[in-house]
């Protein structure tokens with residue numbers, strides 16, 4: 569898809585591809601076996617501008633556009649999905665919320681730390697009983713002198729326990745539904761904040777996921793981001809951007825699987841020839857490549873529209889839906905092309921297959937994306 573990228577974007581992509589191949593990919597199998605949060609490589613990514621890609625330079629970011637962001641995120645995901653998840657969340661949710669709704673003081677305090685990779689940011693919306701139905705969250709923010717007391721438990725927090733900054737959605741007015749949710753910035757170490765154990769997941773082991781519990785945790789008024797009652801709409805519009813990141817990540821994982829399958833099918837001989845020469849394998853590779861390109865185009869479209877200031881609820885949901893399902897299908901087929909070897913840890917495709925699965929779940933399941941697209945279709949009719 570080079571036709572759509574400037575020379576500068578192509579050069580940046582090459583530089584990040586080289587970095588990812590040299591520094592990130594060699595760690596991926598070890599991080600999968602012995603999970604740990606990859607601080608060393610994250611710090612290097614921060615130095616390269618990858619942890620604050622669209623954050624303006626005046627706040628320590630790289631000041632690039634969303635199209636460049638998805639191109640670079642794909643490169644990291646092709647090397648290791650866990651790094652890409654951490655990158656996507658810290659860029660796409662806390663930083664974008666600070667940029668769109670933060671006060672100047674909040675931006676100056678947090679953005680330079682997040683963009684440099686000194687700090688990682690996390691997003692706390694889901695709860696043990698409220699995932700897809702996010703409005704049903706129960707965490708309370710009770711007004712007290714000078715601020716609020718947060719009480720409740722957040723689930724599935726990417727980088728939970730490792731991140732230093734948490735954007736927490738809590739109800740300031742439980743009777744007001746979506747309009748009763750407000751957003752708060754909470755720093756790790758706040759009194760009354762504790763972390764659950766690291767979840768034992770199918771894949772993406774290094775993108776540590778924990779619950780976060782708040783027990784009468786005091787946050788000052790100055791820690792509220794946006795107005796009271798604006799938190800849900802803010803979270804939803806941040807997720808529009810976040811979903812473009814997950815789409816780019818899905819493309820990266822799928823591309824890595826295709827590259828492995830293509831090489832293997834070129835080398836592996838059966839019945840006197842390379843197996844890709846058999847239509848059963850060749851057509852599979854063709855379908856994998858087509859799915860990846862279609863997913864990338866949907867992702868670039870959403871990014872391109874976001875760069876131009878359009879609301880991208882529909883386009884981001886389509887990109888995330890299609891790309892995540894493509895990643896699952898492509899990694900499934902890659903295992904099939906490699907046969908028995910694909911099922912072992914001698915090759916990375918079984919890891920890609922496991923890592924891809926959650927892209928259909930986090931930042932809104934495929935079912936939620938379909939619901940969002942369906943609603944947008946009818947909203948267009950009403951206009």
Ligand code: CAA
Pocket residue numbers: 657691693694699700701702703724725726746747800801804805807808881929930931932933936939940
């Ligand atoms: N942009 C702006 N505003 C939006 C919006 C968007 N994309 N989506 C909804 N809103 C607004 C609506 O206009 C509405 O505002 P009004 O009160 O002014 O009418 C308000 O938000 C409530 O929206 P709905 O009426 O549509 O609410 P709902 O309850 O019917 O459905 C939903 C909302 C789309 C299903 C939403 O709950 C949803 O997206 N659920 C999935 C949540 C999700 O993606 N969670 C992932 C968490 S992050 C994560 O995975 C962990 C991690 O670490 C990465």
